[in-house]
Amino acid sequence: MKKGNVLLAVKGLRVAVAGNEILKGVDVTIRDGEVHAIMGPNGSGKSTLAQVLAGHPAYTVLAGTVTYQGKNVLDMKPEERARAGVFLAFQYPVEIRGITNSYFLRSALNALRRERGEAELDPIDFLQFLEQKLKAIGLDDSMMNRPVNEGFSGGEKKRNEILQLAVLEPRLAILDETDSGLDIDALKTVAQAVNQLRNPERAFLIVTHYQRLLNYITPDVVHVLADGRIVKSGGPELAQELEARGYDWLRDGVMVS
Amino acid sequence: MAVKTGSVERLVGSYHAWASNGASRAPAWLTELRAGGIARFGDLGFPNMKQEAWRFTSVAPIAEGTFALAKAPTRVPTLDDIRPFLLLEAGPRLVFVDGFFQRSLSTPFLDDVQSLAHVVTHRQDLVRQHLGQYVATQDRPFAALNTAFVSDGAFVHVPAKATIAEPIQLLFLATGNQVVTHPRNLIVIEREARAAIVETYASLAQDVYWTNAVTEISAGDGARVDFHRVQRESSRAYHVAATQTHQGRDSTVNFHAVAFGGALARHDIGAVMAGPGGRLILNGLYLLDGAQHADHHTTIDHAADHCDSHEYFNGVLDGRSRGVFTGRIIVRPGAQKTDSKQTNNNLLLSGEAHADSQPQLEIYADDVKCTHGSTVGPLDPRALFYLCSRGVGEDDARRLLTYGFAAEILGRMEVAPLRAQLDAIVRGRLAQP
Ligand SMILES: Nc1ncnc2c1ncn2[C@@H]1O[C@H](COP(=O)(O)OP(=O)(O)OP(=O)(O)O)[C@@H](O)[C@H]1O
Ligand SMILES: [Mg+2]
Numbered sequence: 001m002k003k004g005n006v007l008l009a010v011k012g013l014r015v016a017v018a019g020n021e022i023l024k025g026v027d028v029t030i031r032d033g034e035v036h037a038i039m040g041p042n043g044s045g046k047s048t049l050a051q052v053l054a055g056h057p058a059y060t061v062l063a064g065t066v067t068y069q070g071k072n073v074l075d076m077k078p079e080e081r082a083r084a085g086v087f088l089a090f091q092y093p094v095e096i097r098g099i100t101n102s103y104f105l106r107s108a109l110n111a112l113r114r115e116r117g118e119a120e121l122d123p124i125d126f127l128q129f130l131e132q133k134l135k136a137i138g139l140d141d142s143m144m145n146r147p148v149n150e151g152f153s154g155g156e157k158k159r160n161e162i163l164q165l166a167v168l169e170p171r172l173a174i175l176d177e178t179d180s181g182l183d184i185d186a187l188k189t190v191a192q193a194v195n196q197l198r199n200p201e202r203a204f205l206i207v208t209h210y211q212r213l214l215n216y217i218t219p220d221v222v223h224v225l226a227d228g229r230i231v232k233s234g235g236p237e238l239a240q241e242l243e244a245r246g247y248d249w250l251r252d253g254v255m256v257s
Numbered sequence: 258m259a260v261k262t263g264s265v266e267r268l269v270g271s272y273h274a275w276a277s278n279g280a281s282r283a284p285a286w287l288t289e290l291r292a293g294g295i296a297r298f299g300d301l302g303f304p305n306m307k308q309e310a311w312r313f314t315s316v317a318p319i320a321e322g323t324f325a326l327a328k329a330p331t332r333v334p335t336l337d338d339i340r341p342f343l344l345l346e347a348g349p350r351l352v353f354v355d356g357f358f359q360r361s362l363s364t365p366f367l368d369d370v371q372s373l374a375h376v377v378t379h380r381q382d383l384v385r386q387h388l389g390q391y392v393a394t395q396d397r398p399f400a401a402l403n404t405a406f407v408s409d410g411a412f413v414h415v416p417a418k419a420t421i422a423e424p425i426q427l428l429f430l431a432t433g434n435q436v437v438t439h440p441r442n443l444i445v446i447e448r449e450a451r452a453a454i455v456e457t458y459a460s461l462a463q464d465v466y467w468t469n470a471v472t473e474i475s476a477g478d479g480a481r482v483d484f485h486r487v488q489r490e491s492s493r494a495y496h497v498a499a500t501q502t503h504q505g506r507d508s509t510v511n512f513h514a515v516a517f518g519g520a521l522a523r524h525d526i527g528a529v530m531a532g533p534g535g536r537l538i539l540n541g542l543y544l545l546d547g548a549q550h551a552d553h554h555t556t557i558d559h560a561a562d563h564c565d566s567h568e569y570f571n572g573v574l575d576g577r578s579r580g581v582f583t584g585r586i587i588v589r590p591g592a593q594k595t596d597s598k599q600t601n602n603n604l605l606l607s608g609e610a611h612a613d614s615q616p617q618l619e620i621y622a623d624d625v626k627c628t629h630g631s632t633v634g635p636l637d638p639r640a641l642f643y644l645c646s647r648g649v650g651e652d653d654a655r656r657l658l659t660y661g662f663a664a665e666i667l668g669r670m671e672v673a674p675l676r677a678q679l680d681a682i683v684r685g686r687l688a689q690p
Binding site for chain 1: 654
């Protein structure tokens with residue numbers, strides 16, 4: 001299979017938060033159309049990596065580079081990254097009081113459309129567009145007139161992240177534990193949605209604790225992040241090995257790539 | 258704060274001049290009510306900040322100012338003049354200018370939506386039965402003063418089992434400078450009757466004046482009232498008001514209060530749940546800027562069992578403005594199965610804005626559910642990042658989140674055309690497209 005162009009290149013990335021170094025030199029290269037999974041123990045820095053890629057201001061980059069579509073992403077504001085096609089499905093989606101889901105989605109979509117020089121969608125056109133997306137990922141519209149994530153169950157919040165992914169159609173989708181807290185049916189729905197969105201032009205970086213999700217979404221590469229470093233990368237079989245053996249065998253200075 | 262007694266004496270003096278002149282033809286019971294009001298005000302004087310209920314609000318600008326009792330306007334505004342302040346195109350409407358009823362701008366409905374002055378003579382027994390029965394003046398100098406000067410205001414009466422289909426508009430417009438008005442409104446919704454009402458205070462110019470309003474609302478057994486209060490006074494005005502509701506068994510009151518205006522605004526909202534099974538939503542928003550000061554002092558009195566009260570107040574404070582919220586909840590002995598919920602959230606948009614929030618729960622029954630919570634702070638940085646991560650620019654994200662803070666309150670209004678009008682006003686204030 002012909003390899004795609006490099007979409008994202010993370011090199012020697014070191015990141016601190018609140019004065020503590022969390023990422024201690026991370027290298028990841030993702031090409032167009034690839035699906036990468038990142039696994040690793042709690043607190044190893046998976047969300048930190050995801051948040052830094054999205055541009056969260058609380059994280060300080062100490063060293064290293066992040067290049068996306070050939071551009072230095074670290075110089076870009078979060079909204080500029082989003083408009084360039086970077087999307088993060090949050091591990092802990094945020095509640096937004098008073099703003100309905102559909103209003104929020106339309107504001108976000110129109111911000112992207114403005115960037116691309118496309119006409120903004122009015123509420124009626126947007127509703128039609130939204131209906132299609134809801135149908136495609138098997139969600140009903142009952143959540144659309146409720147304030148964003150407010151009072152949503154854990155699973156509803158995660159599915160809502162996937163809906164945003166489907167609406168905003170990014171080039172690089174980072175999913176931070178979107179599978180956590182989902183029941184079996186919801187997990188399948190999410191996996192199906194991701195598989196539908198998979199195409200040669202769109203790459204995924206999927207943070208997960210469970211091999212279960214990877215049964216439905218077959219990754220091209222699996223990385224293990226431990227204590228701020230990628231300690232091992234491999235194919236889909238690595239996920240199965242981790243499921244069986246845990247992480248301890250990787251920690252004792254074993255650095256394999 | 259030193260209150261000059263001179264201003265109290267001046268007001269008492271102006272009462273006597275007024276009472277012996279134009280107001281002298283009133284029926285005896287009304288004269289008596291007024292006399293009681295002025296006596297009470299004379300005893301109490303203006304409140305000061307040593308008093309618990311006035312801890313955060315100084316009324317010095319009112320007490321030390323000189324406000325003449327408003328006279329009938331020499332130039333009555335036209336319908337075009339008032340149109341910007343009408344939230345509904347059609348329906349029953351009562352318009353008052355400087356406290357005086359304007360028949361030419363109004364569309365009364367039978368004797369049921371009328372000026373109070375009119376019904377004081379035409380429906381004396383009904384008015385007498387209700388007027389002054391709900392609002393407490395004992396420890397409230399401003400309500401006492403309003404009672405002393407009772408002469409006109411809005412009167413709404415919905416007979417038992419009747420429904421007034423269209424929302425009723427009550428508009429109080431100020432045109433004078435350095436004057437005081439004492440609008441007095443009486444709303445009586447009888448057993449199983451329904452009505453929606455919007456009461457607006459606004460001004461045609463950015464004048465300095467003082468509005469001292471009182472509204473009493475009685476909701477009979479099984480009645481439902483959707484009451485909206487919109488305070489859009491001049492940004493240099495002083496607005497003091499008391500609104501008191503009284504609910505019978507199984508009645509519903511949805512009370513929405515939105516405050517945009519006034520240099521200094523104080524609104525006492527009182528609700529008495531007198532019969533079992535009552536439901537109350539008390540839903541408020543204050544949007545302040547510059548040096549505005551708004552104080553909402555709410556008291557919900559659960560006097561009967563099995564009543565629900567849900568209170569939500571949001572404040573959006575910019576500039577050097579200050580918002581004060583007091584949420585007093587009283588659950589009387591025997592008011593079992595009370596379900597009461599209170600939240601007050603304050604959004605500070607500038608480093609100099611300030612909010613004080615104080616819940617006061619007094620619970621004398623044991624089988625009740627009472628929760629309360631309040632927040633004061635800037636925009637949630639997590640929400641801001643969340644929006645930006647979806648491609649929304651930072652300024653747009655700030656505006657959107659700020660709007661959401663207000664929209665949360667407006668979203669509880671069930672009368673769609675009113676909600677839409679208020680939404681447009683809020684968007685205008687917050688520059689939200
Ligand atoms: N804003 C912050 N302030 C202080 N410490 C932080 C902050 N964000 C992350 N950390 C710390 O950085 C470390 C890595 O956190 P991170 O969320 O990246 O871990 P993770 O690999 O995603 O863990 P999990 O699997 O539990 O989600 C943790 O020790 C965490 O406490
Ligand atoms: Mg994490």
